[in-house]
Amino acid sequence: DRWKDALPVEPPRPGAKNPLALRVRLAGGAGDGFDLTEAGTKKGLAVHVVRDPAEVPGVARLGPDPLDPGFGLEDFAALLRGDRRRLKGVLRDQSVLAGVGNAYSDEVLHAARMSPYKLASSLTEEETARLYEALGDTLRDAVERSRGLAAGELKAEKKLGLRVHGRTGQPCPVCGDTVREVSFADSSLQYCPTCQTRGKPLADRRLSRLLK
Ligand SMILES: [Zn+2]
Structure with missing residues (x-):
């Protein structure tokens, strides 16, 4: 959602005003990482950690990207x-x-x-x-x-x-x-x-x- 060079040190407080779903802090860095938020009442967020995006079932089923220069x-x-x-x-x-x-x-x-x-x-x-x-x-x-x-x-x-x-x-x-x-x-x-x-x-x- 939003990249931060320095994530806040204090623990997050998720709530209606802060629909935080996941905070990722990268190892070895200077406290950089990102927050994933999910607003709305219907929750459907899924997170996959993979080496290749094609390993995610939902991504593998996707059709072509219409903005791909090869899509004529x-x-x-x-x-x-x-x-x-x-x-x-x-x-x-x-x-x-x-x-x-x-x-x-x-x-x-x-x-x-x-x-x-x-x-x-x-x-x-x-x-x-x-x-x-x-x-x-x-x-x-x-x-x-x-x-x-x-x-x-x-x-x-x-x-x-x-x-x-x-x-x-x-x-x-x-x-x-x-x-x-x-x-x-x-x-x-x-x-x-x-x-x-x-x-x-x-x-x-x-x-x-x-x-x-
Ligand atoms: Zn019109």
């Missing part, structure tokens, strides 16, 4: 081909692509002007290229903005750069339409109807279940 349009097209799931689900599936997640899958789809419900296998060549470009641009921009920031500042900076994710009810910075939200799997997604779904609101399955 053809590789991306091959990932989508034959995948009959919705784009939103495919983009944030860590075994398909590493590191996109819930927030940036919303952002990538908005940048590509594509519906999150569109089926991956239905994309034309032109659409695949547009999505590939939006993926690279969005992630590169996010990496650029987070460069040099401490862990504590990352969240605020990430939020500033988001156009639709977490912005339900606010105007789309591109067209001014109101950003909408629908439930998706275990969470929700945000999108702009004008930019992404020809102005049509997506059906919320959670809502239609209630109305039945």
Whole structure:
């Protein structure tokens, strides 16, 4: 989370204000090390000490890094081909692509002007290229903005750069339409109807279940 050249000597006091999960002090150094924190009520942090990251089962299952210079349009097209799931689900599936997640899958789809419900296998060549470009641009921009920031500042900076994710009810910075939200799997997604779904609101399955 945050590297410290000199960890405090006094023992840490974890609590609601200090969600410390692990403190690592490196042997032989001058008291340098780092703290790992985990905020929120749902705890899912796991720590592995290995010589090679590929020894961690979760890492070994990860898909390619979309920012890897070797990850080209053809590789991306091959990932989508034959995948009959919705784009939103495919983009944030860590075994398909590493590191996109819930927030940036919303952002990538908005940048590509594509519906999150569109089926991956239905994309034309032109659409695949547009999505590939939006993926690279969005992630590169996010990496650029987070460069040099401490862990504590990352969240605020990430939020500033988001156009639709977490912005339900606010105007789309591109067209001014109101950003909408629908439930998706275990969470929700945000999108702009004008930019992404020809102005049509997506059906919320959670809502239609209630109305039945
Ligand atoms: Zn818009």
